[in-house]
Amino acid sequence: MDRISNLPDCILLHILSFLPTKTAFFTAVLSRRWTHLCHDLQHFDFNQIQFHNRNQTWSDFSSRKRLFATVNWILSRHKAPPIRTFRLTCNVDQFDQSTVEWFIRKVFGPNLEELNLQLSLVDRSYHRVFIPNGVLSCTSLVTLRLNGGITIPSPLSSSCPYHLPSLKTLQLYNVVTSVGNLEEILSHCTALETLILDSIVLSREGQGQLRICFPSLKSLHSKSCFWEPLRLFVIDTPSLKRLDIQVESGFREIRVRNLHNVEEASINLPWQFPVLKFLVKLCRIRILVLRLLVFDCLPDAPPHLIPEFTCLQRLELTVRCFDTRYIMDMLQKCPMLKLLAVVFNASPYDKVFHILMVYLTLLFCWLFF
Numbered sequence: 001m002d003r004i005s006n007l008p009d010c011i012l013l014h015i016l017s018f019l020p021t022k023t024a025f026f027t028a029v030l031s032r033r034w035t036h037l038c039h040d041l042q043h044f045d046f047n048q049i050q051f052h053n054r055n056q057t058w059s060d061f062s063s064r065k066r067l068f069a070t071v072n073w074i075l076s077r078h079k080a081p082p083i084r085t086f087r088l089t090c091n092v093d094q095f096d097q098s099t100v101e102w103f104i105r106k107v108f109g110p111n112l113e114e115l116n117l118q119l120s121l122v123d124r125s126y127h128r129v130f131i132p133n134g135v136l137s138c139t140s141l142v143t144l145r146l147n148g149g150i151t152i153p154s155p156l157s158s159s160c161p162y163h164l165p166s167l168k169t170l171q172l173y174n175v176v177t178s179v180g181n182l183e184e185i186l187s188h189c190t191a192l193e194t195l196i197l198d199s200i201v202l203s204r205e206g207q208g209q210l211r212i213c214f215p216s217l218k219s220l221h222s223k224s225c226f227w228e229p230l231r232l233f234v235i236d237t238p239s240l241k242r243l244d245i246q247v248e249s250g251f252r253e254i255r256v257r258n259l260h261n262v263e264e265a266s267i268n269l270p271w272q273f274p275v276l277k278f279l280v281k282l283c284r285i286r287i288l289v290l291r292l293l294v295f296d297c298l299p300d301a302p303p304h305l306i307p308e309f310t311c312l313q314r315l316e317l318t319v320r321c322f323d324t325r326y327i328m329d330m331l332q333k334c335p336m337l338k339l340l341a342v343v344f345n346a347s348p349y350d351k352v353f354h355i356l357m358v359y360l361t362l363l364f365c366w367l368f369f
Contacts, residue, residue, distance in 0.1 A: 005033070009037060009040070012037055013037060013040060013041065013042070016037065016038070016041060016043075017041070017042070017043035017085070019045075020045050020046070020047060020050055021041070021044045021045050021046055021074065022046070022050050022051075022070065023050075024038060024041060025038050025074070039077065039078065039079075040080075040081060041078075042081055042082065042083055042084040042085065043083075043084060043085035044074070044075075044083065044085060044086050044087065044107070045085070045087040046067060046070070046071050046087065046088050046089070046090070047087075047089040047090070048063055048064055048067050048089060048090035048091060049089075050067075051063040051064075051066045051067045051070070060091055060122065064090055064091055064092075064096070067090055068090075068096070068099055071088070071103055072099075072103075075103065075106045075107065076106075081111075082109050082110070082111035082112075083107045083109060083111070083112060084111055084112060084113045084114070085112075085113060085114040085116075086103075086104075086107040086112070086114070086115055086116070087114070087116040087117075087118075088100070088103065088116070088117050088118070088119075089118040090118075090119065090120075091119075091120045091121075091122045092119045092120070092121060092122065092129065092148075092149050093121070093122045093123055094123070096129075097128070097129055097130075100117075100119065100129045101129055101130060101132070104117075104129075104131065104132055104135065105132055108132065108134055108135055108138065110138070110139070110140055111140055112135075112138055112140055112141055113140055113141060113142045113143065113166075114141075114142060114143040114144075114145075115135060115141065115143070115144050115145070115146075116143070116144075116145040117129070117145070117146050117147065117148075117150060118145075118147045118148060119147065119148035119149045119150060120148050120149065121148065121149040128149045128150055128151040128176060129149055129150050129151070130150075130151050130153055131146065131150060131151070131152050131153070133153065133155055136152070136155075136162045136163075136164065136185060137161065137162055137163040137164070138164065139163060139164075139165055139166060140166055141164055141166060141167050142166050142167060142168050142169065143167075143168065143169040144164075144167060144169070144170050144171070145169070145171040146171070146172050146173070146175050147171075147172075147173040147174060147175075148173065148174055148175075149174075150174075150175050150176070151175070151176045151177065152172075152175060152176070152177035152181055152182075152185070153177075153181075154178065154180075154181055155184075161184070161188065162184055162185050162187075162188040163188050164185070164188050164189045165188075165190055165191060166191060167189045167191060167192060168191055168192060168193045168194065169192075169193065169194040170185075170186075170189060170192060170194070170195050170196070171194070171195075171196040171198075172196065172197055172198065172200055173196070173198045173199060173200075174198070174199050174200070174201075175200050175201075176200075176201045177200070177201075177202065178202060179202045179208060179209070179210055179230065182197075182200070182202060182210065183209065183210055183211060186211070186212065186214075187211075189214070190216075191216055192214050192216060192217055193216055193217060193218045193219070194217075194218065194219045195212065195214070195217060195219070195220050195221070195222075196220075196221040196222075197221070197222045197223070198221065198222075198223045199223055202230075208230050208231040208232070209230065209231055209232040209233075209234070210230055210232070210233050210234070210251075211232075211234040211236070212234065212235050212236070212237065213234065213235075213236040213237070214237055214239075215237075215238055215239060216239055217237045217239060217240055218239055218240060218241045218242070219240070219241060219242040220235070220237060220240055220242070220243050220244070220245070221244040221245075222244070222245045222246070222247065223244075223245075223246040223247070230251040230252065231251075231252055231253065232251070232252070232253050232254075232255070233247075233251040233253070233254045233255070234254075234255045234257075235254075235255070235256050235257070235259070236255075236256075236257040236258050237258060237259065238258035238260070238261065239261060240258075240259060240261060240262050241261060241262060241263050241264070242262070242263070242264045242265070243259065243262050243264070243265040243266070243267075243282075244265070244266040245265075245266070245267055245268070245269065245278075246266075246267075246268035246269070246291065246293075247268075247269060248270060248293065254274045254277065256274075256277050256278055256281050257281070258281075259278070259281040259282055260281070260284060262281075262282055262284075262285055263285060263286045263287065264285070264286065264287040264288075265278070265282050265285055265287070265288055265289065266288075266289035266291065267279075267288075267289070267290055267291065267294055268290075268291030268292065268293045268294060269293055269294060269297075270293040270294075270296055270297055271297060272297040272298060272300065272301050275290075275294055275297060275298055275301075276298075276301060276305055276306070279306060279307055280307050282309075283307040283308065283309055283310070284309075284310065284311050285309060285311065285312055286311055286312060286313050286314070287312075287313065287314045288309065288312055288314070288315050288316070289315075289316040289318075290315075290316070290317050290318065291318050292318045292319075292320065292345050294318075295317070295318060295319045295320055295323075295326070296320075298326070299323055299325070299326040299329075303329050303332075306329065306330070306333055307333065308333050308334075308335070309333055309334050309336075310335065310336065311336060312334045312336060312337055313336060313337060313338045313339065314337075314338065314339045314341075315330065315334055315337055315339070315340050315341070316340075316341040316342075316343065317330065317340075317341070317342050317343070318342075318343040318344075318345055319342060319343070319344060319345070320344075320345055321344075322344075327340075327342065
């Protein structure tokens with residue numbers, strides 16, 4: 001007998017939990033014991049790529065059909081123990097909405113700890129998958145990742161509010177919801193540590209205010225799209241370590257507080273006043289990245305408004321053209337700087353000239369500073 005079969009069931013189940021579910025079920029051919037183990041799995045990971053044939057002769061529809069049939073077969077036969085992890089990565093069309101929603105309802109329960117849905121719309125239909133309200137009141141949920149053709153609806157009633165006391169990681173990509181819904185969800189995530197809001201389409205419902213205020217939040221990535229401008233956008237995160245914010249449009253006023261513990265930040269905003277607000281609050285930062293949109297506004301700011309970064313060791317500037325004054329002004333604000341990176345987003349004809357000018361500037365800094 002092989003050595004791995006001598007291990008207790010709990011260890012074998014733990015090993016199988018790291019495998020894609022389709023691969024894990026292949027072990028059922030070994031013996032009846034492995035068959036029972038497969039039906040006792042608590043962690044499920046399904047990916048449509050695994051259902052493509054090697055010659056790629058099956059269409060996307062065929063692989064998706066095989067995937068859904070497999071998921072349906074496994075979930076319909078799963079009795080116990082309760083499901084703790086469910087990951088699904090696939091394409092969806094307007095006819096798959098009810099199927100995926102049935103999967104979510106089937107895996108949802110008081111022991112669910114991770115829900116990860118990566119759904120890509122195969123057409124431009126607006127038949128998105130709706131997340132059941134019960135998922136957003138799951139007290140055991142620790143990680144929630146939603147990406148693609150997904151809509152987060154409003155609560156059915158005030159008696160069934162959002163409640164996610166155990167949630168530590170919330171990642172939303174290309175999800176459709178309202179400003180009121182998003183703020184209501186965030187207000188009930190009291191233990192949140194990682195928050196990603198990437199290219200979310202937010203409809204204007206409620207007061208048009210979005211507050212990201214968490215005493216426990218350590219990492220924040222915000223890249224959002226708004227149908228209508230927010231009246232107020234607030235960031236208040238005293239424990240934050242990593243910040244990445246990119247907003248091309250979408251708010252009239254921004255308030256920034258308690259960013260004194262941030263060690264690494266990336267900023268891409270086209271307005272001078274909000275950028276300066278962030279820089280003042282990030283004066284003790286160690287790694288700072290200023291993206292292309294910042295170059296459109298910050299070089300015109302009076303140098304005395306830019307704070308001194310006494311702890312900054314690495315600075316990355318993205319520019320459209322070589323601006324000696326802008327680069328030198330930033331260098332003078334960074335007495336402890338060890339690494340400067342200048343990234344050019346310019347036409348191919350200008351890049352050679354720009355690179356040459358960077359070397360000359362660095363040589364000048366080395367000789368005279």
